[in-house]
Amino acid sequence: MRRGPPSLLVLVVRRLAFFAALAMLAQLAGVFAEYWTDSHNLGRLAVEMETKALGAGVSIEAGRPAYALPPGRRARYGDAAGGYYVRVRTASTQLFSNCDGACERYFPPLDLKTLAFWMRPIRPGKPLYVAGGRIATETPEPVMVEVAILGDRDGVLNDVLANEVLDHMLLPMSLMLVFVLGANILSVAQVLHPVAKAARQISLLDPRTPPGRLATAGMPREIAGFTQAVNAALDRVAELMRTKRLLTTAISHEVRTPLAVARLELAKISDPRARKVEQDLQALNHLVEQLTDLARVEGAADAAMDRIDPAELAERIVGDLAELIYASGKSIAFDDLGATPFKGHRALVENALRNLIENAVRHAPKGAAIQVEAGPGASLSVVDDGCAIAKASAGPGCVGRQGLGLKIVGRIAEIHGARFEWTRIPGAGVRASLDFAATVS
Structure with missing residues (x-):
């Protein structure tokens, strides 16, 4: 197991001990020279x-x-x-x-x-x-x-020198070293206490949930200056997050209406090229919906959590999407593997599961089977065999699926303190899992 870097207190103590030992050696050499001559x-x-x-x-x-x-x-x-x-x-x-x-x-x-x-x-x-x-x-x-x-x-002379060094140097200097090191360790520990406190505060801060600032009262000037710099950085991050939310919301609202108008107009055109443009607009509309979802994710993070039954939630969403999935030439099924309730933001968890299912539907070839699993425990999984089908049909293979939808799922998992894993099953397909064990009620 790789050890982390030593603490500042350990570094200071090491240097104090080193220079104290160096001073003792220098004094020992001086005493020896004085007695020897x-x-x-x-x-x-x-x-x-x-x-x-x-x-x-x-x-x-x-x-x-x-x-x-x-x-x-x-x-x-x-x-x-x-x-x-x-x-x-x-x-x-x-x-x-x-x-x-x-x-x-x-x-x-x-x-x-x-x-x-x-x-x-x-x-x-x-x-x-x-x-x-x-x-x-x-x-x-x-x-x-x-x-x-x-x-x-x-060798009486050697005994004399050893006694003099022990009685008149090592014992007195050892006592002084113990007191000096003890005083310095205590002083450094007291000085570093505000730093440790600030570190604990930083670990709890979230720039998306203002106010997120560190207290500087009672800190030494140098540490207070560092803390103020951290506060300034947090302010800049919070401003960037606010700007990003505004931009995401503005884009989703401003683009949605023109897209709807364009699709209505294209529907009046019988030219086959219009159908291709409709498909492109459909993809663009999906991106806009994801941007809207992203804005909602950031806004809903501060809401109160509900008690969520993953089996009930997954079964309902599978029922809602089943008709569209079968219409696309794929199949979907649900399986309860012993799910247990957990606390979370219901809208966000639903959004995450829908994104995982839609990701499988969009990227898996026709004939793929999608399996939605609730459990074991406080977990939700979406499994598809698209990779195996693509390989058997000499298709392009199991290509990457890292899109905005999965980024939204990852952010939802982060908000809940959950673990999100997206893995390929060798020779079979893909498994995407959300584990909410940290929020089990």
């Missing part, structure tokens, strides 16, 4: 991170501090072979060390007063060569955790 600050952060993690191993046993390596740091600080030294001490006692005598090279003497925090670079640049320490707990006495990182084989 400041080796001293990286060393301090590394010492803080490692001593904090190692400080979790301090415990109190029998009122005295004790220490055991936390599980998450045992692989790194289990021994000094990896270049990671640790010493945990109080002011007078060493609680833990993985470097023994080697610690003296990097850490202060044991008799030195414990400091809240200390750090010194062992070698500038990268990889990290740094030593430092901090007090992990003050009770029952200060406990100092000291570390030395020599070469950073285990």
Whole structure:
């Protein structure tokens, strides 16, 4: 199934999210560059991170501090072979060390007063060569955790950068992004509300039934301008529809009288050529009648709907037209296939069915059988076998029948919200159907 285009709200949110992500990436690159070029600050952060993690191993046993390596740091600080030294001490006692005598090279003497925090670079640049320490707990006495990182084989620097990005950028910016996107989505949705309301109004407007205008009160200036342009277009369409109705009515009334006079005069002439002209005038008179029907269709669309029994209506119309159809060398029959009533404009539905029958009579060859069906349900159909007869007699075949009459039928179906289908039956004939299921009472 083909998906429709995304809504304006979705497009705006996508662009906001894209540029917000782009801003976050730019800031991430800036933060990374700033931290990467400041080796001293990286060393301090590394010492803080490692001593904090190692400080979790301090415990109190029998009122005295004790220490055991936390599980998450045992692989790194289990021994000094990896270049990671640790010493945990109080002011007078060493609680833990993985470097023994080697610690003296990097850490202060044991008799030195414990400091809240200390750090010194062992070698500038990268990889990290740094030593430092901090007090992990003050009770029952200060406990100092000291570390030395020599070469950073285990990637402490990467952990430092990841923590800084997560703690100082991703979390704050994510919260800001959520609030900014939420505020923008709410703002855009509120701005687009008049547009959605106008769209619903447009779907209900009909230029043939004035007044058909959209309200502009409370709309932003740009949307109000668009709505005014739509109103102007609707006014032009309504004027065109009014002009078309006037023209159609004028033509039908002005031409009918001269045609009647011409036919009366031709009837007085015995020349065979006069009969040919009479046939042409008959076709022209039929066109005038269709134009009159079209004008009536547009004028009757606003009238109240009646309850229509399609079987009764079709049987009556077939009875009215049967004599003329048989006189033309064709036959007609009616069949009720389980019709159900519906609501509609009776005059228009009768007009539509008559047009379908007349279309079949005019285009089907002699000997054709026309079948009028009511049902199943709220539907009416006209079927003829003219195509099969034309093929069997080596005639011109089943040619197109798209004339003004079918256009009138289509317009009547549109007024009723019905479905009009005109289809060829392979090797047989033509079926024209009107389905009024949308107006079933």
